[in-house]
Amino acid sequence: MSTTLDEPVTENQATHAARLQAGTTAVRLHIRWPGTRKSLSRDQKQQAAGAFDADSRTLSAAKRLFDTSHPSFRAVSAIKTKAGSLWKGMTLPYIEPGVRLLRRGDVSEFDDRMNTIRDELAEAVDELDRCLSELVDQARCQLGHLFDPADYPASMSDLFALAWDFPSVTPPAYLRTVNPAVYEQECQRVQAKFTEAVELAEQTFAEELSQLVSHLAERLAGSVDGKPKVFRDTAVTNLTEFFERFQHLNIGSNEDLDQLVENARQVINGVNPQDLRDRTSLRDRVACSLTQVESSLDELMTDRPRRNIIRGPR
Structure with a gap:
């Protein structure tokens, strides 16, 4: 498989890719x-x-x-x-x-x-x-x-x-001595793949957060037949679990995404699902704040589209 990217890799991107590969x-x-x-x-x-x-x-x-x-x-x-x-x-x-x-x-x-x-x-x-x-x-x-x-x-x-x-995704070490030029070429391909992996991680996190935030905001906003919409506890706990996973797996490659995750975390920090059902003012405040986060996430995903990757014949 040959892999090329449609734009040059910046020094910052290369640093994050190298950190992801090393870790x-x-x-x-x-x-x-x-x-x-x-x-x-x-x-x-x-x-x-x-x-x-x-x-x-x-x-x-x-x-x-x-x-x-x-x-x-x-x-x-x-x-x-x-x-x-x-x-x-x-x-x-x-x-x-x-x-x-x-x-x-x-x-x-x-x-x-x-x-x-x-x-x-x-x-x-x-x-x-x-x-x-x-x-x-x-x-x-x-x-x-x-x-x-x-x-x-x-x-x-x-x-x-x-x-x-646990398959190897790095060039075989013997290439370094057998053919240094081929080894260097393979190293560049690996770097391109990990650069793409960094952006895939960002996109995946952003999309998951957007779905979770959008779902909870929709459940908290408005009413049906004059009664608040019903939502499950998982609409809140799934967000909490996302924050924990993001904190553990995040490679810190996107400051804007990091800030939006933190904003969403602060919105529901300490919020109990039952409190959202019982307290209208809390419900409205959380819904409004989550809608703002959702809007910012939409802008982030629009402004930072995925890099196009070209995969050659296998």
Whole structure:
């Protein structure tokens, strides 16, 4: 892959990119998951098309193999979501697909927590395996003539897996002696990627903050049928969690964004969700202040568009 940017990298940008590179390591999350649907065979599609007087050549159809709403399947799916949320929550975005950046000081915590989640997945899959015959019987009843026992495994235990690794995103050291010119070229490409990663982090934080602020401001403003709009506690707690994550992961590359995050933090600092429901004056004040933050965030994201990155053939 070749990477070039449409504008020169400033000294300040290079400094932030170098700091990000020095303080993070790349991490990938791998999830193996079985398919829960299967395309109908040609004969089955012809049968289905006949019921609707349709041309089977233009029909796309699939059958659901498992009832994913079954408690045992939902438990497994919840752990998959948990793993993905942890991976994204502890990391910053990177421009390589499937790769994110983890602070080096967080590697041990990330590894420990992922191991715990992997153990939870193994337990949940064991329970799912115990329910396999029930799920197959359920599918037999629901699918009728479309049911095929060959679609189902003898066990589910080998169909789920959770793994992670820490790939290198820096040029191999041997290039320095084998071909210094190529090594320098690769170093420049890495710097360009981390420069883009810095701006991706800024954009991601700004967009997330904008969504959280906009949602809470909208819930606090106005009324429905003469009554204040209903909002969940998470509309407030999600912002608090964002502030904590921003403080930990922020690389300090955008002073304007830092100030807007601090402004939003001050608006809801010490604010209890129930107080917002009970005190109209507090509710109105917070809504007004958050709307101002939202407006400033919109200006920030308009004034600082993402740098265009050109990705060549892989």
